Amino acid sequence: GESVGLHLPTLSVQEGDNSIINCAYSNSASDYFIWYKQESGKGPQFIIDIRSNMDKRQGQRVTVLLNKTVKHLSLQIAATQPGDSAVYFCAENRNTGRRALTFGSGTRLQVQP
Amino acid sequence: EPEVTQTPSHQVTQMGQEVILRCVPISNHLYFYWYRQILGQKVEFLVSFYNNEISEKSEIFDDQFSVERPDGSNFTLKIRSTKLEDSAMYFCASSVLTGGAYEQYFGPGTRLTVT
Numbered sequence: 753g754e755s756v757g758l759h760l761p762t763l764s765v766q767e768g769d770n771s772i773i774n775c776a777y778s779n780s781a782s783d784y785f786i787w788y789k790q791e792s793g794k795g796p797q798f799i800i801d802i803r804s805n806m807d808k809r810q811g812q813r814v815t816v817l818l819n820k821t822v823k824h825l826s827l828q829i830a831a832t833q834p835g836d837s838a839v840y841f842c843a844e845n846r847n848t849g850r851r852a853l854t855f856g857s858g859t860r861l862q863v864q865p
Numbered sequence: 866e867p868e869v870t871q872t873p874s875h876q877v878t879q880m881g882q883e884v885i886l887r888c889v890p891i892s893n894h895l896y897f898y899w900y901r902q903i904l905g906q907k908v909e910f911l912v913s914f915y916n917n918e919i920s921e922k923s924e925i926f927d928d929q930f931s932v933e934r935p936d937g938s939n940f941t942l943k944i945r946s947t948k949l950e951d952s953a954m955y956f957c958a959s960s961v962l963t964g965g966a967y968e969q970y971f972g973p974g975t976r977l978t979v980t
Contacts, residue, residue, distance in 0.1 A: 786968070795869075795956050795971035796908060841908065851896060851960070852910035852921055853969060 764862045771829040773859045775842035778823060782844040786853065787816060787827045791838045799827070799840075829861075837863045867891045869972035871957050877978045878947055886942045886975045888957030897940045898958040898969060899932065901925070908956065914940065947979045 765771045777785075783804040788796035802809045802816045802825075809816050815828040825842050839860050843853040870889045878884050890897050899911040912922040914932050931943045940959075944951055954976050958969040 795973045798968055798970060801968060850921060851913045855908040857907050
């Protein structure tokens, strides 16, 4: 069945290092992906999105890579800061008139000072 | 910067009672959504709403749930007879475009506790 899942539940990095958070998806019909950041007690915060006709998209300190061949999505955070500590979710949307987002289970990023 | 707001931040209710969760989406957005997140679990889609009607709903969104846009700014989720398993964070979201999911912006959530 459909699933959006994450490889690692917790990622611990040193401040200043780059972080890579991974996500696997199984629905080959998915054509739009989003990364969200969720801090404790808050709602998901939009970080960056990417369409399936792209394989890379860059934002401020963040890059999303999409590998459709192996159905893999990653979020790279450059020069990770303590404020980046949160749970990161990938989410997908299918281009079938649906607008619902299917969320992954999340990866907790812990930034050590 | 415009943001989605939700009230109340925390609602405690007894099993069998009705609750109404309120949301004010971003003003120029056209699509509205409700999601929920049971503690420690994934965010799950409940329903999407456009042009004053439900456009999509999940299996979770059964007859106990309803949504309404009572005026030009509010968007509500009603649970008619709450169950213990309805305890969760409920997030409202909105998006501007009509053609797809496109950057859904989430509110801070309402924590619903059913006792």
